[in-house]
Every structure is written in structure tokens, then in C-alpha cells.
Amino acid sequence: MSYHLETAEHPERLRRVAIDPVSRVEGHGKVTLLFDEANKVQQVRLHIVEFRGFEKFIQGRPYWEVPVMVQRLCGICPVSHHLAASKAMDHIVGARRLTPTAEKIRRLMHYGQILQSHALHFFHLCSPDLLFGFDSEVGKRNIVGVAEKHPETARRGVLIRKFGQEAIRITAGKRIHGTGAIPGGVNKSLSVAERDLLLKDAYQIVGWCRDAVHLARELHETDPALYNSFGIFRSHTMSLVGPDGAMDLYDGRLRARDDQGGIYFDNVAQADYAKLIQEEVKPWSYMKFPYFRALGNEQGWYKVGPLARVQNCDSIPTPLADAERREFIDYAGGTPMHAALGYHWTRMIEMLHAAETIKDLLHDPDLLGGDLMVTGPRGSEGVGMIEAPRGTLIHHYQVDENDLVTMCNLIVSTTHNNQAMNEAIRHVARRYLYGREVTEGLLNHVEVAIRAYDPCLSCATHALGKMPLTVELRDPDGTLVHSLSRN
Amino acid sequence: MSVAPFVVLACGNPSRGDDAIGPALLARLATWLDEEGLADAFELIEDFQFQIEHALDLKDRCAALFIDAGEHTPAPFALCPVDAHAPPSHSTHAISPAAVLAVYHRVVKAPVPTCDTLCVCGESFELGDGLSPAAAAYIEAAWPALQSWCREAVCAGTENEKA
Numbered sequence: 001m002s003y004h005l006e007t008a009e010h011p012e013r014l015r016r017v018a019i020d021p022v023s024r025v026e027g028h029g030k031v032t033l034l035f036d037e038a039n040k041v042q043q044v045r046l047h048i049v050e051f052r053g054f055e056k057f058i059q060g061r062p063y064w065e066v067p068v069m070v071q072r073l074c075g076i077c078p079v080s081h082h083l084a085a086s087k088a089m090d091h092i093v094g095a096r097r098l099t100p101t102a103e104k105i106r107r108l109m110h111y112g113q114i115l116q117s118h119a120l121h122f123f124h125l126c127s128p129d130l131l132f133g134f135d136s137e138v139g140k141r142n143i144v145g146v147a148e149k150h151p152e153t154a155r156r157g158v159l160i161r162k163f164g165q166e167a168i169r170i171t172a173g174k175r176i177h178g179t180g181a182i183p184g185g186v187n188k189s190l191s192v193a194e195r196d197l198l199l200k201d202a203y204q205i206v207g208w209c210r211d212a213v214h215l216a217r218e219l220h221e222t223d224p225a226l227y228n229s230f231g232i233f234r235s236h237t238m239s240l241v242g243p244d245g246a247m248d249l250y251d252g253r254l255r256a257r258d259d260q261g262g263i264y265f266d267n268v269a270q271a272d273y274a275k276l277i278q279e280e281v282k283p284w285s286y287m288k289f290p291y292f293r294a295l296g297n298e299q300g301w302y303k304v305g306p307l308a309r310v311q312n313c314d315s316i317p318t319p320l321a322d323a324e325r326r327e328f329i330d331y332a333g334g335t336p337m338h339a340a341l342g343y344h345w346t347r348m349i350e351m352l353h354a355a356e357t358i359k360d361l362l363h364d365p366d367l368l369g370g371d372l373m374v375t376g377p378r379g380s381e382g383v384g385m386i387e388a389p390r391g392t393l394i395h396h397y398q399v400d401e402n403d404l405v406t407m408c409n410l411i412v413s414t415t416h417n418n419q420a421m422n423e424a425i426r427h428v429a430r431r432y433l434y435g436r437e438v439t440e441g442l443l444n445h446v447e448v449a450i451r452a453y454d455p456c457l458s459c460a461t462h463a464l465g466k467m468p469l470t471v472e473l474r475d476p477d478g479t480l481v482h483s484l485s486r487n
Numbered sequence: 488m489s490v491a492p493f494v495v496l497a498c499g500n501p502s503r504g505d506d507a508i509g510p511a512l513l514a515r516l517a518t519w520l521d522e523e524g525l526a527d528a529f530e531l532i533e534d535f536q537f538q539i540e541h542a543l544d545l546k547d548r549c550a551a552l553f554i555d556a557g558e559h560t561p562a563p564f565a566l567c568p569v570d571a572h573a574p575p576s577h578s579t580h581a582i583s584p585a586a587v588l589a590v591y592h593r594v595v596k597a598p599v600p601t602c603d604t605l606c607v608c609g610e611s612f613e614l615g616d617g618l619s620p621a622a623a624a625y626i627e628a629a630w631p632a633l634q635s636w637c638r639e640a641v642c643a644g645t646e647n648e649k650a
Contacts, residue, residue: 154593
């Protein structure tokens with residue numbers, strides 16, 4: 001299957017522009033644009049180097065090692081992988097229902113992860129674009145520029161993220177390579193001192209998160225023509241929801257809506273995900289393209305993540321975030337918002353929900369309990385699903401009688417959004433690049449559309465000295481005509 | 488609560504080949520500091536990458552050292568001051584030590600500690616690989632320099648206290 005601008009008829013006759021790697025997203029990606037002689041864009045593709053074999057890497061490992069090993073999938077959301085793997089392995093050890101203490105400790109860890117990840121993304125990866133403009137001076141369009149012009153915004157971003165990291169450190173045992181969640185439960189609860197350490201800042205964090213929602217909303221209201229249409233892509237949406245239809249980022253059953261907001265499927269058990277979702281391989285990308293089986297690969301793509309979740313649920317179970325959700329729904333005017341920049345507003349609503357949830361959990365005495373583990377009849381297969389910061393994260397394992405993993409399948413949030421991101425940048429290319437000379441500011445529009453999805457490209461490697469961004473323009477025969485670098 | 492006067496921050500993913508250089512050096516340093524009776528003077532922080540919140544880890548320190556693997560950087564290693572005036576990079580999934588320092592400067596608004604970077608050259612960063620032979624040799628070359636940095640930091644701190 002090919003979509004408009006996915007594959008040009010005669011790519012050999014076109015001029016090639018590569019944005020390599022995409023800056024200010026997690027990991028590395030590349031955008032290629034093919035232009036004809038009249039500077040009209042004919043093909044746009046987002047290429048992502050995905051896990052590079054992590055599923056094979058896990059095979060042959062003892063199942064109890066997996067929740068720790070998978071944290072190395074990603075340097076920015078290791079906790080999501082840690083918890084999804086732990087949830088999958090709960091089925092292996094027969095832990096059908098965790099103790100209240102174990103589940104609440106895991107929830108505290110997870111909402112800490114949501115908080116810190118969303119804070120990093122909004123305040124430091126995207127706010128330079130949103131506060132200065134997509135075409136602003138590139139030298140200022142970074143976190144240091146934000147700190148200089150909007151010092152309080154930058155300071156709050158750092159402190160909100162730090163608070164989330166502290167929640168992770170306290171529940172997981174340390175900042176990274178944590179072992180807090182284990183198959184069947186957790187290995188520690190909170191001490192009174194640890195609880196009080198978080199509690200003293202929790203109310204301030206809630207207040208700052210609420211301010212951040214208002215900042216995101218004001219940005220929309222200031223320029224609705226841009227925010228309501230930029231990178232728009234109508235599609236289905238999917239997320240977990242709780243048993244009452246409320247937002248639940250830690251657990252629940254799958255729900256999907258169509259592009260008009262009607263329920264497409266609901267109340268689907270996590271273990272049945274493979275009955276609903278199929279992954280398509282395209283020859284030009286390492287990353288697969290998932291779609292709903294019943295709709296096929298022409299109609300079945302969908303979005304996940306904050307924009308999907310906030311519109312997929314019936315309510316949010318914390319009062320301030322739910323009030324903001326209703327404001328967002330009202331703003332959208334009764335039909336779902338599909339514009340890419342809507343992710344920022346909804347991401348901030350989720351950040352507020354995470355802060356409220358953490359604050360509420362800290363008042364729950366179960367966090368201090370000592371009943372940490374359960375076991376039951378041994379299983380051989382487990383699916384663990386969680387709503388990670390970027391969307392639905394699926395871990396699926398089979399384990400043999402020697403406790404070794406024999407099969408591992410991972411579908412990460414960024415993979416769910418693969419088609420959506422490609423369509424978003426095609427929309428932007430049509431609107432902003434068609435028939436025009438390519439400039440850094442215009443290319444940044446493409447990147448802004450990608451960054452809205454907060455893609456995590458799973459490359460937890462980084463090294464000093466790597467070139468952050470190179471843009472190459474090539475003739476149809478591949479000859480380099482012009483090169484731009486942001487370094 | 489008082490903090491240790493010196494902090495060493497190392498980043499890298501142990502499952503991705505030579506990206507493990509930072510964590511490997513930090514683990515070795517922890518053992519050595521214990522043996523030398525210096526452990527209380529240092530806080531050691533390991534992470535997958537340097538990020539904005541590490542600016543807060545610099546607060547109230549006398550000196551800080553960032554350790555990281557480098558690609559296409561001088562071999563076997565380079566130990567040099569962090570240039571707080573370096574232009575901030577467009578980060579992908581991490582920020583540079585210079586950007587951490589810049590965030591500190593803007594957000595914390597307190598005197599900036601002495602900050603250095605120990606960048607050890609790596610060659611292979613593939614998932615599932617161990618350290619390359621070259622990286623293992625470069626770690627050996629960098630180790631005396633790391634020990635010296637710690638000793639000198641403690642000496643300088645002691646002299647400052649006397650003054």
C-alpha cells in the first residue's frame with residue numbers, strides 16, 4: 001500500500017533533501033524529501049532506526065532478568081519498559097492480582113515517569129519552538145534560549161522533572177537500572193521519610209503543572225489557525241482505559257475510537273492485542289507500521305499517546321486534570337482534535353493528572369505496607385501493557401520450562417504512531433514546502449510535526465562528538481549540491 | 488542535608504558496546520574511592536545520558552567531572568574544562584556537559600563549580616556488544632587521569648578550607 005507522497009513515480013529524477021538526524025527527539029531519525037525540478041515535493045518519508053534486535057537480545061535470558069534488562073532499551077523511558085515487562089512476567093509467576101502495596105508502589109513509579117518525561121518534552125524539547133516560533137533564530141531555539149528569555153518556565157521544567165525522577169529513585173531503588181518492580185510485585189515499599197520527602201513538594205508541583213496546562217492552552221488560543229491544523233491527520237485512536245472508562249495510565253483494557261469519536265472497539269483484554277493489531281513491513285523503513293486488522297492497512301492506522309488518551313477516556317480520575325480535559329474537549333468543539341500540536345496541550349493535562357495522582361498516592365498508607373509479593377500457578381506466556389508517556393507499550397513473552405525467554409514481541413508507542421508521524425510530515429510538506437526553496441526554518445516545520453508525537457527512537461546510545469543535525473540536498477543522480485549543519 | 492563536595496557524573500548504556508565506558512569507569516572509581524577512604528567526599532551519579540536535572544546535581548559542589556564515551560573524539564581520551572560559553576547543541580536525546588552547565592547558570596543562579604569532562608574514545612556502539620578491545624585499552628589509559636583528577640580535587644578543596 002502506498003499513500004500520497006509516500007512513494008514518487010520516478011524518484012531517480014528527483015532532488016533529495018535529507019534531515020539526518022532529526023533533532024530534539026529521542027534517538028535518531030531521518031527525513032528524506034524528494035523534490036522535482038520545480039521544487040515541488042514529490043515524496044516524504046520518516047525513517048527510524050528501531051530496536052536493532054532487542055527482541056532477539058532478550059531471547060534466552062531468564063525471565064526474572066528481563067524487567068531489569070529492558071530498561072536498556074531506552075535511556076529516556078526505561079521505567080515504562082521496566083513496568084511493562086514486570087506486568088508481563090506477573091503472568092509467568094501466576095500473580096493475577098498484586099497486593100495493594102505493590103500495585104500502588106508501581107503506580108507511583110509510573111506516574112513519576114509520566115511526570116518527568118512530559119516535563120522534559122514540553123519545557124525543554126518543544127517550548128523553544130512554541131515560545132520563539134518555528135522560524136525563529138536557530139541559535140536561540142534551544143533550552144538555554146528558553147532559560148534566558150523565560151527563566152521561570154525553564155526553572156519549573158527542571159524542578160518538575162527532578163521531582164518525577166525522585167519518585168522513580170525512591171520506588172525503583174536508584175535513578176537507573178532500578179529493580180523496584182519484580183515479577184509478582186515489588187521489592188520495597190516506601191519509608192515514612194521517603195514519603196515525606198516527596199510530599200513536601202507535591203502540592204507545589206501540582207500548581208506548576210496546572211500553570212503549564214494553561215500555558216499550552218494559551219498557545220492554542222493565541223494562534224488557532226496554526227494550532228488547529230498544523231500536521232493534522234485524521235485517524236482512529238487507541239489507549240487503555242480503566243473499568244469505568246476513566247483514564248488509567250498503568251492498567252486497563254483496550255479501547256479505540258474512530259476519527260469522529262465513535263467507539264470502534266472497547267473492553268478488549270490486553271492478552272488479545274494480537275487479534276486486533278497487525279504490523280506491516282515497508283521496504284524503505286526499519287520501523288513497522290501497525291494497523292487494525294479488521295480495517296486493513298489502508299484504513300486501519302491509528303494514533304496513540306496523550307492526544308488519543310485524553311479524548312479516548314470518559315473522564316480523568318483527578319479533579320483538576322478532569323476539569324482541564326473538559327475544557328480541551330469543549331475547545332475541540334464536539335469532534336476529536338487531530339492536529340499534531342494538540343499533543344502538547346493534552347500532554348500537559350496528563351502531566352497534571354500524574355502530579356495529582358502522585359500527591360494522592362502519597363497520602364495512602366498502603367505505600368508504607370510490607371506485603372509486597374504474590375505468586376500463583378506458573379504460566380508460560382505473558383502480555384504486559386502500560387500507557388507509557390508516548391502511548392501504549394506492549395511487552396509479550398513466552399518462557400520455557402527452564403525459565404528462559406523463548407519469544408519476545410515488543411510494540412512501542414512510537415511504532416504505533418509511525419504512520420501518523422509520516423502523514424503529519426506529509427501534510428506539513430504539502431503546506432509549507434511545496435514549490436518553495438528549502439530553508440532551515442521550513443525544515444524545522446517538518447521536525448516540529450515529528451516532535452509533537454514525542455517519538456522515542458530507542459537509541460539509548462549517545463556519545464560526545466556526534467553531529468546533531470545534517471541537511472543534505474542532492475541531485476537526482478545523488479550528487480551533493482548543498483549541505484546544512486546545525487552544529 | 489549537606490552534599491559531598493565533589494560529584495562525578497558518568498553516562499552511557501552498558502548494553503551498547505563502548506557506550507559502557509562511562510559506567511565502567513564509574514564502577515571502578517567507586518571501588519577505588521572506598522579503598523582510599525575518599526568515598527564520603529564524592530557523589531557518583533550514573534545515568535543513560537546527561538539531562539537538564541543534572542544541573543541541580545552541581546549545586547553546592549566544589550568541583551564536578553562529566554565522564555562519557557566519545558565518537559570521533561581524540562584517542563585515547565581528552566580531559567578538559569567544560570566550556571560554559573560553548574554554543575548549546577540541538578540535543579537529540581541528551582544534552583552536552585556544556586549545556587548542563589548553561590542550564591545551571593540560568594536556573595540555579597549560584598556560583599558555578601569547577602567542571603571538567605573526561606571523554607574516552609569509543610569505536611562501536613551496537614546493541615548487545617561488549618566493550619571493544621580499543622575501548623578497554625582507552626579506559627586503562629584514562630584511569631590514572633581519573634585518579635589524578637580526584638586527588639587534585641580533594642587537595643584543592645583542603646587548601647580552600649585552610650584558606
